[in-house]
Amino acid sequence: MSSSFFTNFHYVIACHEKAKAIDDPCAWIPWILWRIWKNSNSVVFKGLDFDAQITISKAKEDAMEWDERNRIANVSLQRNTDNEERKSWKPPPVEWLKCNTNASWLLVEERCGIGWILRDEFGNFKWMGAWTIPKVKSALEAEAEALCWALRMMVSLGYQKLILETDSLNLAKSVNQETTFSQLAPIIQDIRSMLTQIPEVKVVFYHREGNEAANRIAKKSISSSIRPCLLKRPMKVS
Incomplete structure (x- = not known):
């Protein structure tokens, strides 16, 4: 010292x-x-x-x-x-696109509003879709309908690198063959078949907070009884 x-x-x-x-x-x-x-x-x-x-x-x-x-x-x-x-919504990797899907289901009326939104790596809007579907038996079926329709549009638009994001964990697991729901077998089979038509594609689960845009579209769809609607520019969903 x-x-x-x-x-x-x-x-x-x-x-x-x-x-x-x-x-x-x-x-x-x-x-x-x-x-x-x-x-x-x-x-x-x-x-x-x-x-x-x-x-x-x-x-x-x-x-x-x-x-x-x-x-x-x-x-x-x-x-x-x-x-x-x-x-927060997470952007996809470079040169990829991300399509968020969601559904809003009414138990009493057995119908749902579905919505999806497609964005690029910079968060720029590409396409969005909205639709009101009758005779839907469950919330999970509604989520599957949303994913199936969005995927059908992605295939028709010819995208090569795509992430499909849903806030339904059970749906993501079912599509990725981690679990099965017999009542959804036909639509899940359709989804898997369409996935093979895109060279690089994945279906992933993400929390509701990061899927808010698609959620708003779905709620707008069920409140307005929208026919299949594909938009190149955002519609007002507030």
Whole structure:
């Protein structure tokens, strides 16, 4: 140790920075210094004195508490970041297109509104479709109808690199042969058959927050009883 206060202080701080875990006494250095300062105030203003062992013990508690709160804050921040990332639509890779599909189903009336929107790697709008379909027995069937119609349009337009994105996990699993739903067998077979007509294509699941545009189109479709409608420019869906 040196006789210089600043040299010694720098040495102490350097020891703290080298600490790899909170249970390393070197990690407690800032709180030890804090406790020494608090103890000096207690002696001057309250006449209270604390020995070295109590000071170190309190500093350790402070360090542990700070570490725990910091860890919780980091976890919370990560969750918020994940949620924000989940909410945004993700563009496809370079030279690919992404088609988001969705359906809005009415149980009592057994009909649905379906919608899809096609965008490029820059998020630029290419095409969109909207349709109201009667006699649909389930929400899953409605989602399948949306995907099937969108895919049929993609095949007719001749696209070569395509991602089809749905917020129905069961539908994505069924198309990718990870699970089966017997009531959807005919339409799933149609979807798989059409997929073979596109050189590079994939059907993926994504959370509803990232599929909001297609969701709005589907809701507009069911509220307005739209016949099959294919648009080259966006329609108003607010």
